[in-house]
Amino acid sequence: MKDLAWEAGVKAVEEAGISGKDIECIVFGNMSGGLFVGQEHVAALVADFLGLNSVPATRVEAACASGGAAFLQAYMAVASGMYDIVVAGGVEKMTDVGAGQATSILSGAMDYEWEAYFGATFPSVYALMARRYMHEHGLKPETLAKVAVKNHYHGSLNPLAHFRNRITEDEALSSPIVADPLRRYDCCPVSDGAACAILAPLEVARKYTDAPIRVRAVAQASDTLSLLGRGDLCTLRATVKAAGRAFEEANLGREEVDVVEVHDCFTIAELLALEDLGFCKKGEAWKLYDEGQTYVGGKLPVNTDGGLKAGGHAVGATGIKQVVEVVRQLRGEAENGRQVDGAEVGLTHNVGGTGATAVVAILSR
Amino acid sequence: MAFGIVGYGVYIPRWRIKIEEIAKVWGHDPDSYKKGLGVEEKAVPSMDEDATTIAVESARNALKRSKEVKPGEVGAIYVGSESHPYAVKPTAATVAEAIGLTPNITAADTEFACKAATAAMQACLGLTKGGYMKYGISIGADTAQSAPGDALEYTAAAGGAAYVIGGGEGVIAEVEGTHSYTQDVPDFWRRDGAQYPKHAGRFTGEPAYFEHVINCSRALFEKLGTSAKDYDYAVFHQPNAKFPLRAAKALGFDEEKVLPGLIVSKVGNTYSGSSLLGLAAVLDVAREGDRILMTSYGSGAGSDSFSFRVTGSVEQKRRLSPPVSYYVERREYIDYSTYARYQRLLKG
Amino acid sequence: MAVSSAGIPQHWRTIKERYRLLGAHCERCGSNYFPPRNVCPRCRRRGKMAQVEFSGKGKVYSYTVVNASSKAFEQYMPYVVALVELDEGPRVLSQIVDCKPEEVKIGMEVEACFRKIFEQEDGGIISYGFKFRPSDGSWACRETGQRSS
Numbered sequence: 001m002k003d004l005a006w007e008a009g010v011k012a013v014e015e016a017g018i019s020g021k022d023i024e025c026i027v028f029g030n031m032s033g034g035l036f037v038g039q040e041h042v043a044a045l046v047a048d049f050l051g052l053n054s055v056p057a058t059r060v061e062a063a064c065a066s067g068g069a070a071f072l073q074a075y076m077a078v079a080s081g082m083y084d085i086v087v088a089g090g091v092e093k094m095t096d097v098g099a100g101q102a103t104s105i106l107s108g109a110m111d112y113e114w115e116a117y118f119g120a121t122f123p124s125v126y127a128l129m130a131r132r133y134m135h136e137h138g139l140k141p142e143t144l145a146k147v148a149v150k151n152h153y154h155g156s157l158n159p160l161a162h163f164r165n166r167i168t169e170d171e172a173l174s175s176p177i178v179a180d181p182l183r184r185y186d187c188c189p190v191s192d193g194a195a196c197a198i199l200a201p202l203e204v205a206r207k208y209t210d211a212p213i214r215v216r217a218v219a220q221a222s223d224t225l226s227l228l229g230r231g232d233l234c235t236l237r238a239t240v241k242a243a244g245r246a247f248e249e250a251n252l253g254r255e256e257v258d259v260v261e262v263h264d265c266f267t268i269a270e271l272l273a274l275e276d277l278g279f280c281k282k283g284e285a286w287k288l289y290d291e292g293q294t295y296v297g298g299k300l301p302v303n304t305d306g307g308l309k310a311g312g313h314a315v316g317a318t319g320i321k322q323v324v325e326v327v328r329q330l331r332g333e334a335e336n337g338r339q340v341d342g343a344e345v346g347l348t349h350n351v352g353g354t355g356a357t358a359v360v361a362i363l364s365r
Numbered sequence: 366m367a368f369g370i371v372g373y374g375v376y377i378p379r380w381r382i383k384i385e386e387i388a389k390v391w392g393h394d395p396d397s398y399k400k401g402l403g404v405e406e407k408a409v410p411s412m413d414e415d416a417t418t419i420a421v422e423s424a425r426n427a428l429k430r431s432k433e434v435k436p437g438e439v440g441a442i443y444v445g446s447e448s449h450p451y452a453v454k455p456t457a458a459t460v461a462e463a464i465g466l467t468p469n470i471t472a473a474d475t476e477f478a479c480k481a482a483t484a485a486m487q488a489c490l491g492l493t494k495g496g497y498m499k500y501g502i503s504i505g506a507d508t509a510q511s512a513p514g515d516a517l518e519y520t521a522a523a524g525g526a527a528y529v530i531g532g533g534e535g536v537i538a539e540v541e542g543t544h545s546y547t548q549d550v551p552d553f554w555r556r557d558g559a560q561y562p563k564h565a566g567r568f569t570g571e572p573a574y575f576e577h578v579i580n581c582s583r584a585l586f587e588k589l590g591t592s593a594k595d596y597d598y599a600v601f602h603q604p605n606a607k608f609p610l611r612a613a614k615a616l617g618f619d620e621e622k623v624l625p626g627l628i629v630s631k632v633g634n635t636y637s638g639s640s641l642l643g644l645a646a647v648l649d650v651a652r653e654g655d656r657i658l659m660t661s662y663g664s665g666a667g668s669d670s671f672s673f674r675v676t677g678s679v680e681q682k683r684r685l686s687p688p689v690s691y692y693v694e695r696r697e698y699i700d701y702s703t704y705a706r707y708q709r710l711l712k713g
Numbered sequence: 714m715a716v717s718s719a720g721i722p723q724h725w726r727t728i729k730e731r732y733r734l735l736g737a738h739c740e741r742c743g744s745n746y747f748p749p750r751n752v753c754p755r756c757r758r759r760g761k762m763a764q765v766e767f768s769g770k771g772k773v774y775s776y777t778v779v780n781a782s783s784k785a786f787e788q789y790m791p792y793v794v795a796l797v798e799l800d801e802g803p804r805v806l807s808q809i810v811d812c813k814p815e816e817v818k819i820g821m822e823v824e825a826c827f828r829k830i831f832e833q834e835d836g837g838i839i840s841y842g843f844k845f846r847p848s849d850g851s852w853a854c855r856e857t858g859q860r861s862s
Contacts, residue, residue: 422826463827
């Protein structure tokens, strides 16, 4: 875990052109170092191995939205004027444990006593959403498959992706069922990874780079921890709330967004996200997939790094990984074939659990 | 004031396996078992069912038939079983919690092979009639164990019945008298820690089942000055269909008085639930004034006999929860591989 | 985390709710909640919460068949996980038993039953609680029989 964090941290510091001694604060997202590798106190560990022992370092936990939540905390630390240069990072080392154990640990992001205790797994609760969505909006399994095919295509162009293989719709539709109607290709993998971004006031950032990316808004919202208290299973209210606040703060319209990183822990989650973020009407996300609009080159490129599905989902790192991808897109640095031409505005969307936490950030050149 | 049964409820799991299916696996002749035992199929519990869950379902059904009983008025709950899920930790406490009778209640698990729950019925009768409490509950529930390939495998089944015992106008079957008959007979046993019971084969008949069932019933007749002709129904412990019919004949009962309470051919031997499920099947059809003899049998060995007189309350109360016939007919057949999985015969 | 290593006190704390499907009822606005809450989210401080035992009758709101589970539930696979909408309003997450997975449908009427939820390994505790089974119309009486203390 410390090696992953160290690698991401060093790369970020080098790229930013800052030196370690400029860093004033570290905020790190991590869901469950304790259960995955027996290590709590993760932020101090990261600071130690980055050689920044005296810098305040704090871990932020919001399940799979730990990275996004860390980003908000880092943003606040800078925006408040308390610190000038803050590291927002995230790390998770998940593959040391077996699949069954990983399933158990991740189920801690749900309501333990009233969901996981009764046999619910993470895929199964998203399957409950998918089934209900099929019932209410007539979703076809083919649309879910299209989400996976597109993300694997984007992943194939990303050298850092967990999966770099392309798949066909038939392969997705004939993969083993994990939690009906979700199949293997509807589910993101268990990944190892880390990501870091360095935040600073714009005038400070300009001292180090000619191409700072502006954080136009970061908004976070919460909802019931379990699905029990949700009125509507086909929408994540936390996403709707966070998106509403973020767009208002950024003073931008949906149509101005050029590239989107959404939390596709399951294929159904990507469809819900595009609707809840306001990019299309409820029940109509399938149209974007039928028309191929979510590929690079389409009207709304989504998850240009392969998303969680192919890019990988190291849970605590994901929210920051999304920020890193959008920064690359806005700087025009994405690898050949997955660069969105002339991207000016990008959005990240990071979800914790089944939507109990959602963090939306809007970045621009 | 009359004392006896205030309410009763039963539960039988949904799954069944046919004798043929078991015989096929072991290369036995199914017809000889079917004829020899008079059993066609047996009830099998799901993997998430055990004596505790069966006891809870039975008790809930019994309380539906005991509307006048308020939680604070039930002073005792006993669960008789050969398959208590814990060697130490009472099934009865879990059941009491699940039916909302805690904490002011005494609870205990009883064990006397297949008659553990009729012994508890006598205890409830004594406690209520003696004025120590208004009501007591006795439950017989089992998920009977049998070694694969053993003759027991053809009959060892799952099911249960619960009885609310007390006095007053709500009594549906008054206990006119009860008698017990006990001797040390090693016909069937399971040592502590052993997975499956052992039995003495043919020895389980004459010196064990028949000796106790017949003599216990006769002793009760003597006590009450009755004989077989005074009874409209007779219910006996039913490890198979043959034993109870033979005991009935020896006691002077015609077959038609026994058949309404003889359900073993369709559900198998539910051990602690056996005679009590038979009694429930009779209460499902009995009329006011009918008299019922019930004699249980527990290996080791002993019998408890009861003489019941049915009251007018039975008609209205029995409609309040499902009859035995509902559970007998609610069935789905499984093959031996599914059975092996449900019974955890396969070690992964 | 891993269900099978749940602490005994944590397991014990929810026994009553799990055994009897106990929830909360706001005497001010009439709302029902499961799991129980101390404060009515609608009425907040003005609300008055009381314990309620739900009838256990409800309908399947959504469901899935689990083919990959955590270790504690492996022996039951494939099993049906559903959100059940109780007649009294709240939804609960539970398993549907006593039927084949392919028989489960959205809107299907179900009733609570009492089952083992899981068993701890190595002679640990057995957890019991509610699951649901298809309601059976063939038996006419639809009384709840639930008791409140």
